[in-house]
Each structure stands twice: as C-alpha cells, then as structure tokens.
Amino acid sequence: MSERAYDTSDTKTLFLGTNDGLQKSITCAAELLKAGKLVAFPTETVYGLGADVTNPDAIAKVFEAKGRPSDNPMIVHVANLGGIETCAEMDDRVRLLVNAFMPGPLTLVLPSKESVPLIARAGLPTVALRIPEHPVALELIKHVGPLVAPSANISGRPSPTTARHVIDDLAGRIAAVLDGGLCRVGIESTVLDLTQSVPVILRPGVITQLEIEGVLKDKVLLSEEGNESALEIEEAVKKDIPRSPGTKYRHYAPGIPIRLVIDQSIPEVRSSGQLVLTTERHKDRFREREVMVLSEAMLYEQFRRAEKAGYEGILIYAQPGELSEGLLNRVKKAEEE
Numbered sequence: 421m422s423e424r425a426y427d428t429s430d431t432k433t434l435f436l437g438t439n440d441g442l443q444k445s446i447t448c449a450a451e452l453l454k455a456g457k458l459v460a461f462p463t464e465t466v467y468g469l470g471a472d473v474t475n476p477d478a479i480a481k482v483f484e485a486k487g488r489p490s491d492n493p494m495i496v497h498v499a500n501l502g503g504i505e506t507c508a509e510m511d512d513r514v515r516l517l518v519n520a521f522m523p524g525p526l527t528l529v530l531p532s533k534e535s536v537p538l539i540a541r542a543g544l545p546t547v548a549l550r551i552p553e554h555p556v557a558l559e560l561i562k563h564v565g566p567l568v569a570p571s572a573n574i575s576g577r578p579s580p581t582t583a584r585h586v587i588d589d590l591a592g593r594i595a596a597v598l599d600g601g602l603c604r605v606g607i608e609s610t611v612l613d614l615t616q617s618v619p620v621i622l623r624p625g626v627i628t629q630l631e632i633e634g635v636l637k638d639k640v641l642l643s644e645e646g647n648e649s650a651l652e653i654e655e656a657v658k659k660d661i662p663r664s665p666g667t668k669y670r671h672y673a674p675g676i677p678i679r680l681v682i683d684q685s686i687p688e689v690r691s692s693g694q695l696v697l698t699t700e701r702h703k704d705r706f707r708e709r710e711v712m713v714l715s716e717a718m719l720y721e722q723f724r725r726a727e728k729a730g731y732e733g734i735l736i737y738a739q740p741g742e743l744s745e746g747l748l749n750r751v752k753k754a755e756e757e
C-alpha cells in the first residue's frame with residue numbers, strides 16, 4: 421500500500437499515494453472520513469479539506485484545523501444531481517447549469533434543506549454545492565456520501581494545488597492527504613448565488629459570467645469590487661442580494677508583498693529580489709529578471725514557490741483586458757493588505 425507518514429517524525433498525517441494502490445488509498449481515506457477524521461483530497465480546482473457533512477463534530481474540526489472564521493460557510497461536495505437534491509431546493513436553472521457545467525468548477529448557492537447541518541453553512545438558510553470533476557474526489561464521495569471541503573490550506577494562505585502544499589500548511593493537523601498531483605484548474609470554483617431571481621456571481625472562476633448567461637439566457641451579475649457597474653450594485657442592494665461571507669476576508673496571499681500593475685507600459689522593477697509574473701506576450705520584455713508566465717493553473721504554486729525561494733516580493737504585470745476574471749480577482753485579493 422503506497423501510504424506513509426509524510427517526511428519525518430513530527431507529524432502523523434498520512435500521505436496516501438494514488439499512482440499505485442489507488443483503490444486502497446481511497447478506501448483508507450473513506451474509512452478515516454467515516455470515523456470523523458479530516459482528509460485532504462484533490463479536486464480539479466484546488467485540494468479540499470474533507471469532512472463528512474453528516475458529522476457536525478468533524479466539521480467543527482475543519483474550522484479549527486484551517487483557522488477558518490466560523491461565519492464563513494463551506495461548500496458541500498456531492499457526486500451528482502441526486503446529491504444536490506438531498507441538500508437543497510432546486511429549480512429549472514439548477515438543472516440547466518448542472519447539465520452544462522457539472523461535474524466541474526461551478527458552485528451553486530441554493531436554499532438549504534435541513535439535512536445539511538447549520539455549522540456547515542455558518543448558520544445561513546442557504547447552502548453552497550458543487551460536483552467536482554476529479555475521479556478521486558467523486559470516488560471518495562461515492563464511498564462516504566457528501567463532504568464539506570473548503571480549500572485545504574491555513575485560512576488566508578494561497579489555496580493548495582499539490583499534496584505538498586497541503587502538507588506544508590496542515591501537517592499534524594489532519595489525518596491524511598490523498599495525492600492527486602497538480603490540480604488542473606488551479607483556482608477555486610465560480611460561486612453562483614441562485615437564491616434570488618437575479619443570479620449573482622459571488623466569486624469569479626474559470627466558468628465565466630458570459631458562459632453562465634449563455635446557458636441561463638438571462639442577465640447574471642458579477643458581485644466583485646471593480647467588476648460591477650453602479651447600476652448593477654444599486655439593483656443588487658435594492659433586491660437585498662446577499663454577498664458571500666468569505667469574500668470579506670483577505671485571501672490567496674503568500675507571505676511576501678504582491679504588486680499588481682495593469683497598464684499599457686512595462687513598469688519599473690524596483691528590486692532584483694522581485695519575481696515577475698506576466699502573460700506570455702510580455703515575458704521577454706523583462707529579460708533581465710526572473711520571469712514566469714501567469715496562468716490560473718500555476719498561480720498558487722508560483723506564490724508558494726516565490727515565498728520558499730526567498731524572493732522579496734512578486735510583481736504581476738498585464739495589459740488591460742488580458743487577465744481572465746478569475747485570475748484578476750485572485751491577484752487583486754492577494755495584493756490587498
């Protein structure tokens with residue numbers, strides 16, 4: 421069985437490999453979860469810190485292990501439409517979106533059924549649900565049932581996109597991590613609130629406003645600073661559209677300063693200790709510097725790598741309109757002090 425206590429002696433966190441012995445690793449993870457323990461597992465977005473949704477004590481341990489504020493609700497991960505139905509009230513919009521995008525990096529906020537414990541939804545009458553598009557995640561949910569799974573990092577740190585990132589943040593605090601390599605998408609899911617008549621994107625991701633509007637054949641609001649028109653905000657406020665509790669917290673940030681420049685011209689790099697992240701088009705314009713190409717899939721890995729390698733800071737440069745709404749949102753949040 422390809423399982424071992426990771427690294428040396430100071431942690432009891434199991435590292436469950438999936439290259440060989442995949443089924444054994446999944447069975448072991450499922451047993452731990454059923455026993456109320458915490459297991460981190462790969463999804464296509466980022467690694468999730470899983471706990472059995474029917475076990476409020478296990479969910480309390482997730483808040484504790486992450487240092488997550490108790491007013492920040494968690495996403496419940498289910499395997500299929502039936503899983504959504506057991507947790508929430510559905511309408512035709514849900515069916516359309518599930519057909520178009522799920523399994524995949526889209527989370528729906530819906531009126532909750534009582535089956536979802538209040539602690540998972542931070543006391544809210546609503547619940548966030550998603551069907552992950554990762555065979556290991558789906559298999560685990562089929563063994564255990566729905567799992568709460570916020571990102572498997574210490575709150576405020578960049579989300580983990582490899583099992584190593586999970587170990588770096590949570591070794592000794594969780595029972596195990598299932599290794600699935602690098603996450604394909606690399607940033608968190610798009611969160612879409614469907615609890616009002618007007619759908620609102622609470623957190624942008626790789627599934628875009630335009631794509632969702634195309635499927636719903638309806639206007640969708642984007643509830644992010646700088647991305648919504650005044651009229652849209654006013655309308656949202658008038659209709660008392662809720663914002664996502666998690667968006668008020670600082671997020672996605674490495675332990676070194678980030679400077680974001682969106683401009684036509686190349687900025688001055690103030691110190692040689694800066695890592696430059698930019699788009700493919702501009703990477704040769706910083707020839708003298710350490711330069712890496714920006715992408716959703718590599719963003720958090722680059723944040724963590726820069727921090728470990730001792731860089732003083734990260735300069736992120738793009739021209740207006742070059743970054744996707746998900747990427748722009750994450751780098752803006754990481755830049756906030």
Ligand code: AMP
Nearest residue numbers: 493494546547548570571664665666667
């Ligand atoms: P994460 O902790 O990375 O899994 O992110 C989960 C995101 O979903 C956070 O921004 C939460 O605030 C948001 N979320 C979860 N449940 C709800 C809910 N019931 N209503 C609004 N936002 C939610």
Ligand code: MG
Nearest residue numbers: 570571572579
């Ligand atoms: Mg998170």
